[in-house]
Amino acid sequence: MSPLPSELAYVPFVSVENMMRLVHHLGIERVLTDLADRIEADFLRWELFDKTPRVASHSDVGVIELMPTSDGEMYGFKYVNGHPKNMKDGLQTVTAFGLLADVDTGYPKLLSEMTLLTALRTAATSAMAAKHLAPKAAKTMAMIGNGAQSEFQCIAFKAICGIDTVRLYDVDPSATDRCAANLAQRGLTVVACRSAEEALEGAQIITTCTADKQYATILTDNMVGSGVHINAIGGDCPGKTELHRDILLRSEIFVEYPPQTRVEGEIQQLDPDHAVTELWQVISGQVPGRTAARQITLFDSVGFAIEDFSALSYVLAAIEGTEFFANLDMIADPDDPRDLFGMLQRARD
């Protein structure tokens, strides 16, 4: 047998099982709130990050993407797929994992599942944006699309924005039933609705999160009254939108990273020079967010690498001193770095 690898050879790995244990250990509302704080803090230093549009590999049935970024000290990337047809085969539409590495050495510092973590960071980002953009007194959210992301959204808006009522709608009533059941005893009033119109009644915040890879119209113009905040999650790749173009034309639009959102977001329906505001500029106080009670604010969210970086950084800090990770022997670390071959040879001897 070869000698045990040195500490440098080990990369902490957070499995799905350990991510679930970590979330329960801390409590999901605390995780979402802490994540929103971490993402907000990273949006405040937005200009410092390397920003690259994601690197996508498209096929007829889906997409596989790498989303890298760096703040100059740490480097992070996420692997994520999007395969809408997976659902009917009993597979996840989206799976993901991510990595953090030390910029100074290039050595990985964390490998983590990110299927759950992406659901958590997406919900935390949505609620963090709404904190800056939605009407202050908002208590009711319409949740259109009751898939894998829906419960995370509802709980994040409760924990971070003070929402007390969610009105659920999905084209598939069984999805609404599942979402409603999962949200029982979470301190939310949950109303299952039979149409999108019914779900919108009295809602100051509208979250849309449906999964078809096609131009869909989940909301038409006449359904949306003045003064609401729209949190548009589902329109997140070329050819996949949820809102009628007329809604966009009536809204003040906020985005993460315009070069990416113009290709992937709802605003792919608009002229390339249509005015949008970058969310980080609102958070840093450089430009105003909501400026009038009757204004429709729209967060056209597609998910950006910095949010994943924030989430991975949070997990790296959160697992310290816990048992919620395993060490992977992922990096060859010979005693003499030039002697990679000797390490191999000694493993045999």
Added chain:
Amino acid sequence: MSPLPSELAYVPFVSVENMMRLVHHLGIERVLTDLADRIEADFLRWELFDKTPRVASHSDVGVIELMPTSDGEMYGFKYVNGHPKNMKDGLQTVTAFGLLADVDTGYPKLLSEMTLLTALRTAATSAMAAKHLAPKAAKTMAMIGNGAQSEFQCIAFKAICGIDTVRLYDVDPSATDRCAANLAQRGLTVVACRSAEEALEGAQIITTCTADKQYATILTDNMVGSGVHINAIGGDCPGKTELHRDILLRSEIFVEYPPQTRVEGEIQQLDPDHAVTELWQVISGQVPGRTAARQITLFDSVGFAIEDFSALSYVLAAIEGTEFFANLDMIADPDDPRDLFGMLQRARD
């Protein structure tokens, strides 16, 4: 406790320890030969692959890169860093890991260490190229630069090209000593040399593999006679070259992927339209390789994503039915794919 994840949730992981066990189980010469065959087969279907220049994140001290590709059925990427200053801190200059995923579902199928695997595939690629380009009767190779890659190169050229003598030189004599000791009893005549000039004596193949991130001149024009094959490994990023420009001007130059090599290879010293030949076209018989005995052939190798794809595919096939991997619980796989939250909740209950 939550129920065990389904089989879909598991991703086979090949650790450094298991990669070493796999190599010893099969024998290193067989692994190098099989890898060369696999890489050659993938070069034959070169046009089928998605080809993207690597996505690099540069810092003052190094670079972190993602190298993705796909053949339409499988998708692969490698994470790799290059930090020349790591050596003096007792760290590897290059560490790497890689992933294969199913294009049809986006689900990962293999996670593997690639520090060792990159050393193996680089050596296999070099020897495979030399098989097509070097003088047929070549028996002696000069190995300039005796770092972590050097033993792998020497063994690959023995196994694949029939080299029987290697002449070693490094600016640091202790590196030469280590390389020579590691190559003992490998069926090679090993000659430790005190200068690059001495190492070149009688060599039909010259491999250069030094690690400084700077424009260096390991070989000057007067050192290189006619009829040799140069395997230039070390010039592999912007600002890092090893050969005097005049050697390039006398050579027939072969490269992996011109858009990448013009930025990263020795040919960054030449005009952007200087004629080069793509190696895959030689392998497929579309263009000739070596056409005259007095010709200098130069393989300006920087490493390309398809070689990593070939290597990962080889490992995925090689571990089947063995114990040389562990299953990682890396992908969330709820029974109902829309019920990610329910999976989380049931893990607590």
